[in-house]
Amino acid sequence: MSYNPSSDSVKKLSVPQSSPDVAFKTKFVARLGSSSPRPSQGQHGPTHRALLIPEVVARIGHFIPLYSTYLSSAAFPRLTPKQLLRCTRVCRLWFHVLTPLLWAVVDDSVARMIPMQAIQRNAYRIRSLYRLHNFGWPSYVACTKLTHLTTSSWIVGVDELIRQNPSLERLEWCSKAPHTDISVRVLSAIQQSMGRLRELKLVECTLKLKDLLMILRSMPVLRRLEFEQTTIQSSRDLYTEMFHSAQLNFPNIRHVSLGRGFSECEGLFEILAFCPRLERLDLDSGTTNCDGRLTRKLSAQSTETLATILSRSCPRLRAIEYWTPLESSIQRIHLLSGDQYTSLVKAIHTTPVSEPRTSPKSMAPSRVNNACSSMNGIRKSPVETSGIEPTSATPVSFKADLLELDMSMTVALMDLCHTLETISLRIHVYECQPWRRHEASRWNFKNISCILSACQGLQTFELDFLAFSKADGGFSDTSTASVLTANQGALMLFEDSWRCQGLKRLSISGLHRTFHVNYHSNSWERTEVPQIQYAPIRMKELLQVAETPDLSEIQDEPRSG
């Protein structure tokens, strides 16, 4: 492709007539269109043709930093538009291509930094708007071409903002006041205007299941649904009636994410019954909810309820991710038990899902395999020419945070031996004493050895240990015996012959790393023991010597952080 300042490219980059400063911009565009298509001649030679291609200039502009974390945090970076603005002054092409980048994403911090007149003048360029507070903003900003809106009920006129942006593809709405007139108006606006929405996230909302289902009906192309701290009030009679209604299912929803607080609202689980083509379910076990209260861990009964709904209603489910933030890991809360994990894995279907064959090229339904993991690299079969959606998507990656890799989980993974290509495990160990940690790691290693012996298609295997001990009673893990004990455990990986002939990457880490945790302040420090390098022969000698490590020596070691 090349840059040709012909009428087509001028039209593509031209400014809408309804925007402010039309006179200046119209004149600007006209002069650009009237220039002859020849390479620029700079002071020391011609401009390279790459810099005359709008798509290349745009991609370069994409990497000119617009935000900085210097003197601010990664969560709330500082807007630093100076460099990008300088680039818009280089030449007309750069002005046209880079100015939209400057205004593509606007958030609350902008209101404190940029004159409101500048925001209003460029409102038509804004594509992603993050407005959670009303600080410094007027009640009405003329954004009409938004594709992404994150907002809350604090914003006056948010319902009108939603109505004037029917092209929204992603909407995130936080309802701070669930039972007010604002919420009703906003929900009405969402239902009436969001026909093109592909992703919807509701935060701190309280809804009746009936109302939510009516809203979802108005979003025929919705693919991803997220909830955080949201309560769904269900009615059993209504549920039974709607469940059997052919009109009430949402065939395009592929991904549902239940965020913080999901464990306390089984009404959220019932939505899954209306998602027959659900492929991925994320469960976020955040520690606290919006008012700082500790959330309840997912109970065994709730896990069974969820597993039952998934088994009955979601035949295409490929992955469930149960995600635990590190602070939850440290407190040992919200990690599921092995039985709960296994229950969720088994809820995923293992029987083939067949589709009617209407063309000679239709794919035979293949075995639907499952993973309890975060999905990465789903391999799909070629799309059939008949237009029927393929049914043979098979997961190829498994990632999980686990307390331990017990036998039932091991068996569940071995059931996936024909499809898995990547296994990435992070095992949390909460033992104060190093020798106990190493015993736990030996147990896990043995089970991992079984998996490696079964999974013939495995290409990548990663194993990381997260070991936690008390900061005030931490053990310095420097003894040769304890290191060798860990190494011995790792050697158990190689006891059985592996079937994964195509293994390309093997990573084992964390054996000698400990997080020393101060449980009072919920802070932690990480220590790494210097790696001990052995020549192969020396290793063998040492292993023979250290077959029976002297545990008393470890227990009596001076306790230092």
Next chain:
Amino acid sequence: MTITLTSLDNLEFKVDKDVAERSVLIKNMIEDVGESDSPIPLPNVTSAVLKKVIEYCEHHRHDPVPVQDESDDPRKRSNDIEEWDMKFMQVDQEMLFEIILAANYLDIKPLLDVGCKTVANIIKGKTPEEIRKVFNIVNDFTPEEEAQIRKENEWAEDR
């Protein structure tokens, strides 16, 4: 399997299939035409540039296929370049832009991004006049246009 690529100046390069398929263009061509011993012509890429592109693809042959990030938020964007890539991109400006063009044509997004990040790093900290000087770009604004743009954006001068 080995794929033969022919450059603009008719030099042939034999590469492994998985290396060649780092280019989405080549990958699609192979899928459409089927595996064949016929060389694939790349009339837009000279041998010197193709050699560099192949070097990049061979180094990154085992990298995971990049996933399209639909929600690209500039607040979370990173300009970091790996050490190997940084050394790889220590070339003259002509070669740098030719690599960018080749990556764009061959649809090798990671290589395109590395090239563009390199250019963005060159731009960092420079005034408009300095940018023009480095890249031989003509200033085609009128004085009035420049003054108006500067006035509209003077709020950002210190940020």
